[in-house]
Amino acid sequence: MTEHSVTFTLNGERREARVDPRIHLGDFLRHSLGLTGTHLGCEHGVCGACTVIVNGAPVRSCLMLAVQIDGTVVETVESLGKPGALSPLQQAFATNHGLQCGFCTSGMLMTLEAYLRTTPAPTEQDVRIAISGNICRCTGYEGIVQAALDTASAKASRT
């Protein structure tokens, strides 16, 4: 199979790569670039675990081919805080017990990261709709929803 060249911005860094046309973005990030923070839960576009941000919008990396990222700006969970310096949203997940096994967490974080940028003051109902494309089997969602609400209100009170 002919490989294609792609040039894109990944977590703030300009990257070039050659990709097999049949590889989806999730596999490309995980197995070609070693960014294993993005997880694959269903590979048919329903569970949302593999969500990354492309050009500011949340995208299921299992439904996007790697060749499609040419010219785009891609953000993964690795662009958020580090273990010793979590982002406010990540910290709110810990505070509200918004994760257990951690497998859906990257997708939840990236979905909410994109959402809160455009919706600074959501209601609980809004947040539940925003993550209605992400499945979590562990938490019952409550801690995740509360984490998003807390992050939004903390940001609002700072500004």
Added chain:
Amino acid sequence: MSGRFFGAAVTRLEDARLLAGKGQYVDDIDLPGMLHAAFVRASFAHGRIRSIDTGDALAMPGVVAIYTMADFADIAHGPMPPMAPHPLLKTPITYHPLADTEIRHVGEAIAIVLADNRANAEDAAAAVTLDIEYLPAVSDAALACEANSPKTHSQHASNIAATMKAGFGDCAGVFAKADHVLTEHFDIHRGGCHSMECRGVVANIDLLTDALTISTSSQSPYMVRRHLAAYLKRDENDIRVMTPDVGGGFGPKANVYAEEFAVTLAVIKSRRPVKWIEDRQEHFVATTQQRGQTWTLDVAFDNDGRMRAIRGRCIHDNGAYAPYGLILPATALASFPGPYALEALDLSIDVVLTNLVPTSPVRGACRPNVAFLLERLADRVARHLGMDRQEVRRRSFVRADQMPYTTGIKARDGSPISYDSGDYVGALNLVLDKIDATNFEARRNETKRRGKLRGLGIASCVEDTGLGPFEGASVRVTPAGKVIIATGASSQGQGHRTAFAQIAADALGVELEDVTVETADTAKFPLGISTIASRIAVTAGSSVQLAAHKVRAKAIAFASHQLEVGEHDLELDGGAVHVKGIPDMKIKLSEIARTLAGNTGVPLPGDMEPDLAATAYFNSNALTFAYGANACEVEVDPETGDVSVVRYVVVHDCGRLINPLIVDGQIRGGVVHGIGNALFERMIYDEEGQPLTTTYGDYLLPMAFEMPRIEIHHMETPSPRNPIGVKGAGEGGTIPAAACVISAVEDALGPDGPFIALHPISPQHVVTWLDGN
């Protein structure tokens, strides 16, 4: 039990790494020279393998090897060892690592393809040519009981693998004398676990020693080692099994799977590291499922609402194999009589083989099934007598003053089951108070004005937790003063590291950050059983407590010797042993550890044993019983049949809480699983055994928008049966939840509506019932 950390809602030590995307799940492992596996799987439910042609597939790009069962003949042969042998199963009904001569359900693995990447392996798997003689299949457990039914295993004379019975008291006598007898038929549907991480295995072989190293997304790494060693006729010491971060388990990952064996055999054969990651399509057809049962039950009760006896029969759909023996039907029988103080019980379960994915426990095992039966019967009795549902329960429950209460049922080891402690009526009263049941009719009327129907549901449960025989833990203080806990208990997201660190930090007077917990690596701790049955807080938690207190005693003995102070005058705090009231008169734990680690030619003080470390195993010889009472309110849209759970309240007693944040998380997730069972999750097969719901578009899981907030209230009755007073909390959310939701829906449909004896229910059901059908 109390301390700085035990009982505190501290945030989890696990979280920072997982939140930053730095978790290490099995698919994140990348070994040099590693091959990727894909399985050739059965595409219909029953057949005899005539031939497997791998010629074309082997010639495809990147393909290194393709193995069938016959190719492993020089290493091992025959079916896999049973995980839980049972005298009623004369011959184990287990898989071969790859199908031998017959396939018995869609998805059964037939061949394993190894290639340089997964895509190439999948391409080649599709190119393997199978010649399989079609055999008739059976997918309905009731039909499978009929004499002329196709046989799931063509060599069997019957699909009924075993008939299990349990009971106590003079059932016929109580039924003869009771004021009333009712009979109901129940249908509980099959679903799956659906951990967000599917299964996966990475295995490697040491080319010099042939030793095997296996990372697997499992709840039972020590069982994988034990059964693999037996199958390969090797010593356990030559096989290291570990679990990396595991993305949820919920029961099915407790099995030892054919794929774990097949990948290991492929590694031995190819002498290359191999990775296999189950994809979601495989998960739907190859990971065990559960809950499919039909029951016909008679209940005997008196005019005053007291339930006196239950008798009946169950047809248990076991699927095509019994990898976990008879653990499900055994759990069903042992879950009776729940919170009810019955005088007599007489039950029988036919364990029926069907050409479907095998079953094994999914969160709650058969306890949710039995809670559904008992709670539905209690509602049925109330309805028959025109009595309040709660009143039937108050009159029928085991009372707090009857504790400890011997139910009459025998545990798996033959000992009588005895509830250790609890107040079931108190829990029910509390949950009714918290949901404000008194004013429910006002809310019902308000909802009616909006054109919807509101219902109140209640359900209670008792849960046996802390299943034996044991887990163990070692606690060691390093010369740097850090505390290392190692345990065989595997974790799938429950927060074990945090809970164990809380226990040890209190015992040793250190901070949580000073404690590292290593779980489920056979090279780091010698023995382990399995993370199942809400047993780890009791078994491993108690082991950590016992081991940490041995270390504490040793540190105190050391300090007493060095400081020439009586042991009773010493305490641990700030990483040191110091004299009570004189914080400066101290010896640091790091110094004690350094001294006990030894220096060449220098005797240890007081001739103490080396190492500031201890190991302990807690034998959980008697189950400890958690319980709960749930209440919820639903709104039913009579136009669409949509059911919305608008409020859900849990009263739960799991003894002492090690960490309320973690316990509440377990309960919330568990309740949502049960709501899924009540309203959404339906694994459908056609009559030929073809699965029809193999995507998340077809098989519905509970999503954020449909879920309510779960309000939780704890009662804390310490268990007298372990040193930390805890009971398990992993399944108590799930067990009564489906019963509670269905109770509410039935209440919403009103006195003219049906008695609902099945789940999941769909909007179609609701609309049909409202139409009077």
